[in-house]
Amino acid sequence: MIRERKSEKVPSSLLTTSQYDGEDVKAQLLEDQHEKCYICERKLGTDFEIEHLKSQENYSKLQQDWSNLFLACGYCNRKKSSSFDDNLCPLDTNIEDEIEQRIDFSRNKASFTTAINDAPHQNTVRMLHVFYNGKQKMRVIKEQRFFDEAKQKMNRFLEKVNTFLMEPTSANRALVADELSIEQEMLGFKYWVIRDNHLETEFKDEIVWNKH
Numbered sequence: 159m160i161r162e163r164k165s166e167k168v169p170s171s172l173l174t175t176s177q178y179d180g181e182d183v184k185a186q187l188l189e190d191q192h193e194k195c196y197i198c199e200r201k202l203g204t205d206f207e208i209e210h211l212k213s214q215e216n217y218s219k220l221q222q223d224w225s226n227l228f229l230a231c232g233y234c235n236r237k238k239s240s241s242f243d244d245n246l247c248p249l250d251t252n253i254e255d256e257i258e259q260r261i262d263f264s265r266n267k268a269s270f271t272t273a274i275n276d277a278p279h280q281n282t283v284r285m286l287h288v289f290y291n292g293k294q295k296m297r298v299i300k301e302q303r304f305f306d307e308a309k310q311k312m313n314r315f316l317e318k319v320n321t322f323l324m325e326p327t328s329a330n331r332a333l334v335a336d337e338l339s340i341e342q343e344m345l346g347f348k349y350w351v352i353r354d355n356h357l358e359t360e361f362k363d364e365i366v367w368n369k370h
């Protein structure tokens with residue numbers, strides 16, 4: 159997860175109808191979020207749903223509030239439902255800085271940690287943990303497939319980073335830089351690979367997504 163940015167202009171159907179899922183809302187969110195789920199950062203294709211940061215069940219007044227609407231994939235939207243209403247808002251938090259996001263290959267787990275002890279940080283960490291590692295001790299099939307996909311993608315990224323570290327040519331640098339473009343998936347995890355390998359200065363121009 160990373161910081162998100164939303165266009166300042168509110169889609170007109172939110173002002174003129176009682177719907178929250180007008181075509182103009184979906185189109186604007188697709189553009190603003192670079193066609194990715196704001197939680198897992200996978201490309202959305204045709205599998206996207208409007209996700210209420212604060213759920214409709216508990217916050218009916220925010221049902222049509224532009225700042226409360228995001229696009230999520232079906233997996234994340236259904237898993238979140240109304241269980242995580244007190245999450246960080248990605249519009250005003252540099253989530254990639256405040257939540258460390260890593261794949262722990264040796265333990266076959268995703269790990270999420272934060273130094274900040276308030277409820278929104280803790281809840282967001284708890285949500286990510288459940289999505290990637292499962293609700294029970296063992297992942298159910300969907301959770302396992304979700305995790306495996308994330309692991310594969312991060313494996314490919316790590317290979318490119320390692321190649322650049324061994325042979326820092328401009329061609330190898332470009333391969334890593336391309337993976338860090340805002341259109342790409344899993345930037346929150348990639349951010350911590352860059353930091354863990356002390357490459358944040360090298361790629362400082364690439365890792366500023368939505369920050370200004």
Ligand SMILES: [Zn+2]
Pocket residue numbers: 195196197198199200230231232233234235
């Ligand atoms: Zn998702």
